[in-house]
Amino acid sequence: MKDLLNQPLKPLNTFRIDGITRRLIEIDSVKEIDYLFDNHVFDDKFMILGGGSNLLFCNDFAGTIIRLNLKGIQVVEETEEHVFIKVAAGEIWDDFVSYCLSHGYYGVENLIGIPGRVGSAPVQNIGAYGVEVKDVFYQVEGLFIADKSPFCFSAEACDFGYRNSVFKNRLRNQCLITSACFKLSKKESYNLTYSALNEAIKRKESPLTSSLVAQTVLEIRNAKLPDITKIGCAGSFFKNPVLPKTEAEQLLAQNPNLVTFDTENGMVKFAAARLIELCGCKEWKYGDVAVYPTQSLVIVNYGNASGTEVFQFYQRVTEAVKEKFGILLEPEVNIVC
Numbered sequence: 001m002k003d004l005l006n007q008p009l010k011p012l013n014t015f016r017i018d019g020i021t022r023r024l025i026e027i028d029s030v031k032e033i034d035y036l037f038d039n040h041v042f043d044d045k046f047m048i049l050g051g052g053s054n055l056l057f058c059n060d061f062a063g064t065i066i067r068l069n070l071k072g073i074q075v076v077e078e079t080e081e082h083v084f085i086k087v088a089a090g091e092i093w094d095d096f097v098s099y100c101l102s103h104g105y106y107g108v109e110n111l112i113g114i115p116g117r118v119g120s121a122p123v124q125n126i127g128a129y130g131v132e133v134k135d136v137f138y139q140v141e142g143l144f145i146a147d148k149s150p151f152c153f154s155a156e157a158c159d160f161g162y163r164n165s166v167f168k169n170r171l172r173n174q175c176l177i178t179s180a181c182f183k184l185s186k187k188e189s190y191n192l193t194y195s196a197l198n199e200a201i202k203r204k205e206s207p208l209t210s211s212l213v214a215q216t217v218l219e220i221r222n223a224k225l226p227d228i229t230k231i232g233c234a235g236s237f238f239k240n241p242v243l244p245k246t247e248a249e250q251l252l253a254q255n256p257n258l259v260t261f262d263t264e265n266g267m268v269k270f271a272a273a274r275l276i277e278l279c280g281c282k283e284w285k286y287g288d289v290a291v292y293p294t295q296s297l298v299i300v301n302y303g304n305a306s307g308t309e310v311f312q313f314y315q316r317v318t319e320a321v322k323e324k325f326g327i328l329l330e331p332e333v334n335i336v337c
């Protein structure tokens with residue numbers, strides 16, 4: 001365990017924003033969690049940090065950042081068709097994906113390459129290439145911050161939505177997630193509903209395996225998204241806006257070059273990347289902040305941008321899209337001000 005004052009923010013966020021957190025507590029085992037309650041850490045301003053790959057610090061953090069480095073991947077139950085795997089919150093999401101690939105468990109191959117930790121996966125309902133965490137989710141365990149009582153939520157209780165869950169809404173900042181349990185298939189099954197993935201796999205002409213799917217997803221990701229070990233960013237900065245069908249049809253009639261996708265609930269999702277491009281934001285560069293050339297949903301920090309500079313850039317993009325299309329883009333990253 002570590003309990004340190006005045007620590008640099010830069011190693012704690014993939015946007016590589018510099019600054020200071022007043023206090024940083026790292027917890028390495030379930031037993032050590034008591035320390036947080038015994039020392040009344042939650043009485044003051046705090047935030048729970050996962051991999052730091054989906055957030056923007058606008059300023060120094062005048063509170064305590066808590067990181068749960070809990071480790072462990074364990075098969076807790078097995079049937080003929082399924083395996084239930086309990087994964088500690090501090091495990092790296094991609095390590096869990098590798099574990100599933102190497103053990104022949106199907107369901108998360110499309111989610112390879114997503115940065116972050118397992119504890120954040122249900123909070124965000126992370127998703128890519130046609131699959132979301134909710135599709136393989138079984139339950140999540142942890143403690144309520146208010147009274148240290150344990151909880152165990154099913155998928156229904158998590159109320160998953162597009163990059164959304166109960167942990168971002170009704171239970172925001174109220175839960176310490178210690179582990180998540182996933183239900184994977186032992187029988188070969190693939191989700192190739194995402195057309196770009198489907199087409200890329202067809203072009204390969206190799207036998208369909210989970211490794212082939214994972215490899216292809218990585219190739220698509222690498223071609224479009226920045227390498228976070230080299231360039232500061234937090235993945236998609238914006239959510240793709242979702243509009244009711246009638247509103248969407250009107251907008252499309254006026255702007256036929258917008259890209260849309262029908263969603264499960266009859267709404268229409270607009271590719272925010274295209275909206276951003278049509279506003280000319282792709283050419284913008286303010287200091288070290290810019291839109292990433294091959295994926296316009298991503299804002300990057302090419303060097304030493306401050307949190308405020310990134311925040312101002314985000315606001316400029318939002319204003320441009322609002323002015324041209326009347327759509328208010330919502331951030332997908334957590335903005336910590």
Ligand code: EPU
Nearest residue numbers: 128129235236238239240259271273274294295296297332
């Ligand atoms: N598009 C553009 N310009 C671009 C990129 C995309 O016009 O620069 C258009 C294309 O027409 C494309 C469509 O947008 O067909 C969708 O693009 P893409 O498949 O790249 O997906 P996305 O909607 O831009 C979402 C997720 C990504 C995830 C990909 C793949 C969100 C906010 N983002 O991006 O997730 O990897 O789908 O499934 O939903 C993340 O959450 O951080 C993230 C990277």
